[in-house]
Amino acid sequence: METKSLQPLSDNALHNTGGSAKSLLLVEDDSVLAGLWQNYLQRVGYRVDCCSTVGDAEVLLQSNPYSLLIVDLFLREDGRMLEEGGVTLINRVKLKGNYCKTSVNAMPVLAVTGAPARSGGKFSAVDSIKNLADGIMHKPVRLQALSQEIFRLIAASA
DSSP states (O other): OOOOOOOOOOTTOTTOBTTBOOEEEEEOSOHHHHHHHHHHHHHTTOEEEEESSHHHHHHHHHHOOOSEEEEESSEEETTEEETTHHHHHHHHHHHSGGGOSSOTTTOOEEEEESSOSOBTTBOOHHHHHTTTOSEEEESSOOHHHHHHHHHHHHHHHO
């Protein structure tokens, strides 16, 4: 089986607006997935900071301006799975953005989840953030689709 290495996008790469790399904060507790996404997004020209908890994300948001926040809806904190870890972060960023270095209105949020949009007619975490997140993607996420959605959200916030 032949494997292909990731190649940077062409000179008119999706992320490249204005000649400087856009900064992304990726909050994902799956270290393998976070590493894969970070590697790909860096190869196509983004600057990507990664963390795995709401607390770490809050510290990074306080000290760094980001063009986009990518957050998994289901995160671990202190070794425990918190069903609303990502939801809590999105709510804090969008509703109480005073601790963010980036203007809350200027930083779009992309929520990612492996959970179905609805299970058995019950209210879901996706339902709780659909009016706050600027985009929602369901895992598994194709890398090119991820970069396209990031570009779309950043361009729409400009």
